Structure formats: C-alpha cells, structure tokens
Amino acid sequence: MRFFKIYGRVLGLLGRDLRIAGFLAFANLMVAGLQFLDPVLFGRVVNLLSRSDKLPHGELWHDAAVLLGIWVAVGIGGIVSNIAVALQTERLAHRHRIKSMGRYFQHVLGLPLSFHGGTHSGRLIKGMLTGTDGLFATWLVFFRDQLSTILSAVVLLPMTLFLNWRLGLVLIALVTIFLVFTAIVVKKTETAQRRVEGLNSSLAGTAQDALTNVMVVQSFTRLSAEAHLFSDIANQVIRHQFPVLNWWALVNVMTRASSTLAIITIVLVGTWLHMNGMASVGEIVSFMGFAMLLIGRLETAASFVSSLFFKLPALEDFFNILDERSSVPEKDDARVLWAPRGEVRFDNVSFAYPASGAAVLSDVSFQARPGKSVALVGHTGAGKSTAMTLLQRLWDPDSGRIIIDGQDLRDITLDSLRSNIGVVFQESLLFNRSIRDNLLVGRPEASEEEIEQACRMADAHEFIIRQQNGYDTMIGERGTTLSGGQRQRLAIARALLKNPPILILDEATSALDAATEARVSKALKTLMAGRTTFIIAHRLSTVRDADEILVFDGGRIVERGNFNSLLARQGHFASLVETQLSPAAADMVAAE
Numbered sequence: 317m318r319f320f321k322i323y324g325r326v327l328g329l330l331g332r333d334l335r336i337a338g339f340l341a342f343a344n345l346m347v348a349g350l351q352f353l354d355p356v357l358f359g360r361v362v363n364l365l366s367r368s369d370k371l372p373h374g375e376l377w378h379d380a381a382v383l384l385g386i387w388v389a390v391g392i393g394g395i396v397s398n399i400a401v402a403l404q405t406e407r408l409a410h411r412h413r414i415k416s417m418g419r420y421f422q423h424v425l426g427l428p429l430s431f432h433g434g435t436h437s438g439r440l441i442k443g444m445l446t447g448t449d450g451l452f453a454t455w456l457v458f459f460r461d462q463l464s465t466i467l468s469a470v471v472l473l474p475m476t477l478f479l480n481w482r483l484g485l486v487l488i489a490l491v492t493i494f495l496v497f498t499a500i501v502v503k504k505t506e507t508a509q510r511r512v513e514g515l516n517s518s519l520a521g522t523a524q525d526a527l528t529n530v531m532v533v534q535s536f537t538r539l540s541a542e543a544h545l546f547s548d549i550a551n552q553v554i555r556h557q558f559p560v561l562n563w564w565a566l567v568n569v570m571t572r573a574s575s576t577l578a579i580i581t582i583v584l585v586g587t588w589l590h591m592n593g594m595a596s597v598g599e600i601v602s603f604m605g606f607a608m609l610l611i612g613r614l615e616t617a618a619s620f621v622s623s624l625f626f627k628l629p630a631l632e633d634f635f636n637i638l639d640e641r642s643s644v645p646e647k648d649d650a651r652v653l654w655a656p657r658g659e660v661r662f663d664n665v666s667f668a669y670p671a672s673g674a675a676v677l678s679d680v681s682f683q684a685r686p687g688k689s690v691a692l693v694g695h696t697g698a699g700k701s702t703a704m705t706l707l708q709r710l711w712d713p714d715s716g717r718i719i720i721d722g723q724d725l726r727d728i729t730l731d732s733l734r735s736n737i738g739v740v741f742q743e744s745l746l747f748n749r750s751i752r753d754n755l756l757v758g759r760p761e762a763s764e765e766e767i768e769q770a771c772r773m774a775d776a777h778e779f780i781i782r783q784q785n786g787y788d789t790m791i792g793e794r795g796t797t798l799s800g801g802q803r804q805r806l807a808i809a810r811a812l813l814k815n816p817p818i819l820i821l822d823e824a825t826s827a828l829d830a831a832t833e834a835r836v837s838k839a840l841k842t843l844m845a846g847r848t849t850f851i852i853a854h855r856l857s858t859v860r861d862a863d864e865i866l867v868f869d870g871g872r873i874v875e876r877g878n879f880n881s882l883l884a885r886q887g888h889f890a891s892l893v894e895t896q897l898s899p900a901a902a903d904m905v906a907a908e
Contacts, residue, residue, distance in 0.1 A: 322631050323624065326454050329416060336408055337459065343401045344463040350394040352468065355605025356479070357387050363598030405460040413452040420444050420638060428643050428710055438524025439517050440637065447634025450627035462620050465613040476606055480595055483603045486585050490578050491610060494570075498618050501567050505560045505625065512560065513629030515553045522546055564622045578607040643670075644709050646730055653732040655721045657686040658817030658848035660707065665716035667706060676702045678871045679716070684864075686817075689849040691859035693892060694868035700852050703868075704820050707850070709733055720818070738816035738847075740840070742823035744807035746795035751780055752787040754795075754806060758814030767813060774809035774839040776802070801836055808839045819849045856893050865889065 330337055360383055368376055424440055469491060477484035526533055526542045533542055586600035660683070667677045677699045684690045692700035706713055709725050718725045725733060738758070746754050755767055762770075767787070771777040779802055783789035795803045804824065811819065824840060837858070853859050860879045867875035867882065867889045874888050882889035 318628075322628060322635065323454070325635060326451055326631065329451065330408070330412060330455070333408060333412065336404060340401060340404055340408070340459045341463060341467075343397050343404075344459070345467050346397040347394060347401065348464040348468040350390050350397065351464070351609060352475070352606075353390050354387075355602040355609060357383060357390065358605055359596075359598035359600075359602030361598075362601045363596055366597050401464075402460055405456055408459065409452050409456040412455060413448050416451050417444060417448045420447065420634065423638055423640075426642065427640055431640060431643075438521040439633075441524070442517060442520040443630070443633045443637055446627075446630040447637075450631045450634070454624065454627065454631075457620055457623070462617055465617045468610060468613060473610065476603070479602065480589075480599045482589055483582065483586060483595060483599065486581060487578075487603060487606055487610070490581060490607070491614065494611070494614055494618075497570060498567060498621060501563045505563050508556055508560050510629045512553060512556045513633070515549060515556065517633070519546070519549045519553065522549060567618055567622065578611050579604055582607050644712050644730070647727065650729045651723070651727060653720060653723060653728040653736055655723075655736045655817050657721050658736075659686045659721050660684040660818060660848060660850075661719045662703070663717050663719065665703070665706065665713045665718060667702060667711065667713050669711075676871050677706075677713075680871070680873055681716075682866055682873060682876070684848050684850065686848055687846050688863040689844060689851060689861070691851040691853055691862035691865045692868060693853055693856060693859060693865060693889065695892075696854075698868035699871040700866075700868045701822070704822065704850060704852060707818075707820070708737055708739070735814075736816050737818045737820065738811035738814050738843075739820045739822060740804070740807050740811050740824045740843070744795065744800075744803035746791060746798075746803060746806065748790070748793040750785075750788045750790055751783070751806065754791065755787075755810050755813055758810055758816075762813050770812040771809045773812055773842045774805045775835060776805040776809045776839070779805075804836050805839055808836070808843050812843050817847060819844060819847045821849065821851045821853075823852055823854065856889075856896055867892070 327337070361380075364371075364376070364379055364383065371379075421444065424444075473488060473491065474484075476487055522542075522545060526546070533539060582600065582603050586595050586603060589595035590597065590600060662680050662682050665677055665680045666675060668675045676697075680699070680703060682690070692703060694700050702711075705711055706718060707725075709718075709730060712726060720728075720733075720736070735758075747757070752767065755770070756762060759766075768777060771780055780787055780789075789797075791797050795806070798806070808824075821840065821844075824836070851859055851862055859865055862879070864876060865879060865882055866873050867887075869888055875882055875885065877885075883893060
C-alpha cells in the first residue's frame with residue numbers, strides 16, 4: 317500500500333496534464349496492441365505456409381500479400397505510436413520536473429525558522445535533487461516504456477484466451493509466477509533500502525557540514541577526521557546496500573532464465589495439444605512469440621520496479637517536506653498590514669518553544685511609540701530575542717497578542733508584515749551575488765539613484781565604487797570578499813533601501829572592532845531616524861541613547877526606563893552595567 321500510495325501521488329503531480337497522460341495511455345495501448353499483433357500475424361504466416369502445398373498459387377500469393385500488407389501497416393503504426401509517445405513523454409517529464417523543483421524550493425523557503433533550525437540544509441538540497449530526479453525518471457520510463465507493458469499484461473494477456481484458452485492459461489500462469497516472485501523480493505528489501513536512503517541523507521549532511529565550515533576544518537586540522545567520518549558512513553551505505561543488490565541480482569537472473577523456461581513450457585504443452593488436435597502449429601508459434609514478448613517486457617518491468625523501489629525513500633522524503641506545514645499559518649481572510657505609524661504593542665504575551673516546554677516569555681507587555689527606539693537587554697536566554705522573533709511572526713504567542721497600528725499579527729498576511737519590518741543582524745547575511753543584487757533584496761524595483769542614496773546614507777558608497785566592478789562586484793558566499801564593517805554597512809544600506817516603518821537591530825555592532833563600530837553606528841543612526849526601532853544588545857554602552865530600555869530576566873520585563881534612570885535605581889540594569897564596566901566608568905557613562 318505504501319508503494320502504490322507514493323507512486324499514485326507521483327502521477328497526481330501531473331495535475332492538468334493528466335489529459336496528456338490520457339493521450340499517452342491511449343498511444344501506449346496502441347503500441348501494446350500492435351505489438352500483440354506481431355506474434356498473431358507470424359502465426360498466421362506459419363499456418364499459411366504449412367498448408368501452402370494444398371492451396372492454388374494465386375490464392376496463396378493473395379493471402380500472403382494480405383498478411384504482409386497488414387504486417388507492414390502494423391509496423392508503420394507502431395513506429396508512429398512510439399514516436400508520439402517518446403516526444404510527449406520527454407516534454408511532460410522535463411516540464412513537470414522543473415515545476416516540482418520550483419514548488420519544493422518555494423515551499424521550503426516559506427517554512428518557518430523553527431523548521432530550518434531542526435533540518436539540515438544538506439538534507440533539503442539532497443531531497444530536492446534526488447526527489448525531482450526520481451519523479452522525472454518515473455514519469456519518463458513509465459509513460460515511454462512501462463505503461464504498454466502494464467496494458468499488455470492487464471488488457472491483452474487475457475485476450476490470448478480467445479486464440480487458444482489452454483495455451484493462454486499456461487501463459488497467464490507463467491506471468492503470475494514471475495510477478496509473485498518479484499513481489500516477494502520487494503517485500504524483503506523494502507526496509508533495508510529505507511535504511512540505505514537514511515544513510516545517504518546522513519552522508520550528504522556530513523559533507524554539507526564540512527564544506528560549510530571548511531575554515532574550521534582546516535584551522536583545527538580536521539581533514540583526516542572529517543574524511544574518516546565520511547568514509548565510515550559511506551561504508552555503512554555499502555554494507556546495507558549489498559544485501560538489497562543481491563536480491564535484485566537474483567531477480568535479474570530469474571528473469572532471464574524465465575524467458576527460456578517459458579518458451580520450453582509453451583513448446584512442450586503446445587506439442588501435446590497439437591498431437592491431440594487442440595492447437596495448430598501457427599498457434600504454438602504465436603504463443604512462443606507472446607511468451608518472448610511478455611517475458612522480455614516483464615524483464616524490463618522488473619528492472620523498472622527495482623528502480624522505483626530504490627527511489628521510494630527519496631520520493632517519501634520529497635513528499636514529507638512538501639507536507640510540512642508552517643507553525644504560523646496564515647488565515648484565509650488575512651488582510652494586508654497598513655502601518656503608517658509603526659506603533660507596536662505587546663499585550664500579556666507568553667511563549668514556550670514546543671521542544672522544551674519551558675516558558676521563555678511570561679506576560680510580557682510594553683508599547684513602542686512611533687518613531688522611538690526601544691532597547692531590549694538582559695542575560696542570554698532572558699527572552700529578548702524571542703520577543704523579536706514573535707514580532708516577525710516566526711512563532712505565534714501561546715497567549716496574549718502583538719499589535720501593529722491596531723492590527724493583530726495573526727489577522728494580517730505574512731508578506732505584508734515582514735515587508736514592514738527591517739532587520740540588521742549581528743552577522744550580515746549576504747548572498748553570493750553582486751552588491752547591487754544584495755541591496756535589491758528588500759526592494760527589487762528601486763532605481764539606481766535610490767540605491768546610491770541609500771549607500772551614501774549608510775557610508776557604503778565610497779568603498780563600493782572602489783571595488784573592481786563597483787555595484788556589479790560579486791562578493792562571494794556570505795560576502796567573504798568584504799570586511800566585517802563593509803558587510804554590515806551593506807546590510808544597513810539594504811534596510812535603508814527597503815525603508816520599513818519598524819526596524820530591528822539584532823546585536824548589529826557587537827562583532828565589530830571599536831573603529832569600525834563607530835563608523836557603522838553613524839550609519840545606524842541615519843537608519844533609525846523616524847522609525848520605530850528595537851535594539852537587542854549585550855553591549856550596554858550601545859543603548860545609552862535609547863528612548864526606553866526594557867530589562868528582561870527569566871522571560872519577564874523586570875525594569876523599564878531610560879539609561880540614567882535605570883542606573884539610578886541600582887537594580888538589575890545597574891548590575892548588568894557593572895559586570896561590563898567598572899563602577900567608576902558606569903558613573904562616567906551616566907554623567908554624559
């Protein structure tokens with residue numbers, strides 16, 4: 317049932333092209349029918365020759381001409397049908413492979429970070445490539461080669477009973493024995509092959525891990541260790557794959573032997589029937605042709621089933637990813653967010669990650685006024701970053717609500733929400749594309765003047781024009797050809813170009829040296845002007861100018877106020893400052 321369920325879904329992906337699939341089914345029926353006529357016509361020729369000495373020459377040549385004419389027509393019809401099947405199948409398979417790859421890619425990109433955090437990117441890429449390759453091969457081989465085999469077995473094989481029911485029953489029995497044996501092999505090797513595919517996924521994940529962290533591998537001299545780990549998994553793949561291959565090798569041997577056995581059986585049974593007047597020589601010859609045709613086709617069918625069986629786990633992985641559902645579903649009647657002011661309000665928000673169950677936020681309430689800056693500070697794990705992930709609706713609160721300009725986040729579309737929020741991360745996340753392409757990520761329609769203006773405001777234009785190809789310079793994977801400060805200023809320019817009413821600065825300067833931080837901070841002040849800004853910071857000196865500081869501890873807001881008022885309270889915030897600065901330095905910061 318699992319096998320038929322998966323491959324039923326493979327065919328279901330054809331969607332509207334099922335009409336073309338219907339045409340291909342009809343064309344394959346024509347192919348099968350015309351091939352079915354070959355042994356019949358050959359048998360008729362043999363019968364005609366066996367009584368040629370009893371027929372007048374004119375009648376003999378007339379009957380021979382008729383048979384040969386029909387045979388020529390059958391041959392031409394078979395050629396035309398095969399050409400039609402091959403052309404349409406190739407186009408169908410290629411078209412839907414690309415469509416399926418695009419559907420998978422778009423679906424994975426839309427899944428929440430909670431999914432991506434628990435799923436290795438190597439597995440996702442492998443799933444897309446092996447899954448769509450499996451779909452392509454299945455559609456191509458099924459419609460081009462194997463559908464006519466199925467139709468021959470299901471539709472045409474019973475028709476042999478009308479030619480000679482005794483020989484027909486023998487042929488059906490031989491085919492049934494072959495199919496039963498193949499089914500037994502499939503059942504025996506199914507679990508083992510699933511294990512092999514799991515190991516193949518681990519192999520891809522291990523390679524992805526090492527290649528992504530190649531600097532760590534080389535710096536910590538882990539070349540041999542990583543190669544050994546890869547080799548261990550590869551050896552497990554071989555160890556589990558060989559028993560499966562042994563079974564299918566047995567199927568191949570039995571398939572080739574079955575052709576000979578089928579011919580011998582037909583000859584023996586046919587001879588006995590002929591001696592008893594129950595079968596003509598032509599019928600015996602026809603059934604020998606049927607046996608060779610069907611067994612030969614079943615041999616290729618067994619190979620096809622074997623390939624389907626090996627592809628089954630990869631297709632299951634492909635469909636399992638497509639079946640993943642977002643933890644933040646969008647309502648059918650979701651509205652587009654209208655946020656001209658950018659006011660944000662948290663009302664009694666509580667949240668716990670499903671995996672741990674422990675509360676990360678408990679009854680958090682605050683209001684960020686339009687155009688003001690709010691800093692979120694606290695120890696690691698206090699809940700400040702989680703609050704910002706909820707604002708972007710990467711998760712939904714367990715209770716309470718988050719409101720932007722009077723609109724609950726759960727009532728608005730995800731695209732409109734995230735288009736109104738700009739984020740500058742601690743690590744500037746850049747694509748392996750040109751500088752211009754990276755800047756246009758948030759606003760593809762921006763003009764050249766707007767791009768340059770945003771870069772000037774972010775203090776990035778000067779270093780960009782000094783690059784070899786200016787704005788068209790390729791910056792490498794994750795922007796590795798640029799310095800940390802240059803990457804961060806590009807990220808700021810990208811946010812400026814997007815021009816969102818709400819901004820999140822997630823440790824935007826913590827990874828920079830003091831000189832670079834001063835330059836980037838100037839660009840950040842330009843970016844923050846007139847926007848509702850949330851600043852997540854561990855380096856507390858960076859939040860001195862925030863309009864309001866929220867101090868998180870244990871998932872709750874334990875203090876709130878500006879920098880000086882919080883220092884004067886001598887509470888949690890003052891303790892945090894003292895851990896980073898000497899008491900004298902803290903007093904000097906407060907006095908500025």
